[in-house]
Amino acid sequence: YKRAVQLVPDIEREVYNYSRVHANTNRSSSRVRGGEDENHNPRKVGSGGEGTSQEDPLLEDFDNLVDRFNRALHLDNQPPIQQNIQLSSTVHIGALPAEVLNYILKWVVSSDLDLKSLENCSLVCRGFYIAARDQEIWKQISSRAFGRSCLTTNVDNICWREFYLSRSRVHFNGCYISKMTYIREGERSFQDHESYRAWHMVTYYRLIRLFPGGRMLMVLSAEDPSLTAKLMNNKNFCSIQGALFGEYRIVDNKLVCVLHKQKPKKPVSKFRRKRRDSVMYNDTPDQDFLLEFQIKGKRGKLLYWTSYTILSRYASGRETEDSVTLSEQKFPKMQFNRVGSYHFESSAPL
Secondary structure: OHHHHHHOOOHHHHHHHHHHHHHHHHHHHHHHHOOEOOOOOEOOOOOOOOOOOOOOHHHOOOOOHHHHHHHHHHHHOOOOOOOOOOOOOOOOHHHOOHHHHHHHHHHHHOOOOOHHHHHHHHOOOHHHHHHHOOHHHHHHHHHHHHOHHHHHOOOOOOOHHHHHHHOOOOOOOEEEEEEEEEEEEOOOOOOOOOOOOOEEEEEEEEEEEEEOOOEEEEEEEOOOHHHHHHOOOOOOOOOOOOOEEEEEEEEOOEEEEEEEEOOOOOOOOOOOOOOOOOOOOOOOOEEEEEEEEEEEOHHHOEEEEEEEEEEEEOOOOOEEEEEOOOOOOOOOOEEEEEOOOOOOOOOOOO
16 A cells, blocks of 8 residues: 555545446446436337447457457557556556567466466456467467477467367366375284274375476375475476376377386495305386376366276386276375465476
């Protein structure tokens, strides 16, 4: 409030005038929608009066808003982003070229595809709405989300935003989380009787983080998922023990993932043996986990397991392939949960 008073000393008068104009506009539009005239009398239907055959512009569809806003700005012959309060000491963002504004929005989206912030920018005014619907921005978003293979389709007269929204997609501003439980028998102490048996309910979580560009991370943890998800903020490193990195790809409405587990390195002793090392090491294989999900739910926020295969490769050249039986108890559906700290700041533009 102090900052607003410093910028505009009569800010209270401006706010009052602004709210009064909008209140009158809303009151008149409600009378039009309710079928009343200016004197609050019911409007007669079919009487040939004024306004019976004209459509209320407030009731028009929201389709092709970009074209309507462009026509309105062209007729007004004014810049897309207008300044409400004239300040001589600063340069308004509406004075910037369209290319610079486009580059700013690419930083808003960033390399992490923060689409929520882009949609919030489109709610500011008509100029930001037009800039947020730029074809180049949504083409790069579709390329990052679905791969460059989507650019080989018929791209003549295509709206890239509708193309992105019409396809099955995943979300990048959070984690897909599932909760698993099982009952485990506890240990007995010397004071327990034979008739007493301790049982424990064990709860753990499976978290999957998908990064733009095809990189993914999966973690199994018994800790609070909200705390675990905050540690999954890097696509190349994770401090959680047993974390698996891999790649994914979206094929139609399916999510195909490949996770890699490297075998532990053989420990190197500081003291060299003069004779041949006689210690026998187990042949631990390199394992790849092949996962397949079906994207369902509203806006693709649910993942259902369809297949789970473990491929093991030994140093001797032998390979084994094991298929895991999927059950609702051990492999429940994974639900998306947003994590606000992922898109807290932008590291690189789109």
